[in-house]
Amino acid sequence: MLRITCPHCGVRSLTEWVYGEILDPPDSSTELAFDRAFNHTNSPGVVTEAWFHAYGCRRWVTVRRDTTTDIFLS
Numbered sequence: 001m002l003r004i005t006c007p008h009c010g011v012r013s014l015t016e017w018v019y020g021e022i023l024d025p026p027d028s029s030t031e032l033a034f035d036r037a038f039n040h041t042n043s044p045g046v047v048t049e050a051w052f053h054a055y056g057c058r059r060w061v062t063v064r065r066d067t068t069t070d071i072f073l074s
């Protein structure tokens, strides 16, 4: 089961979270930026994202995720 560590609540199941957006600087390629925004295409590698702890503290948290494994990094 995928889990995200909340700095306020601790390690919590992914089911408690709502995805926000990718916070990394946009790709210089217009085509890649379009895919990320509208097709939600993940480029392989580590991205920084905003997630909302909807069923917890109801705060936004910045996390890093490896898109090749979907593992959340601390």
Ligand SMILES: [Zn+2]
Residues within 6 Å of the ligand: 006, 007, 008, 009, 010, 053, 056, 057, 058, 059
């Ligand atoms: Zn929380």
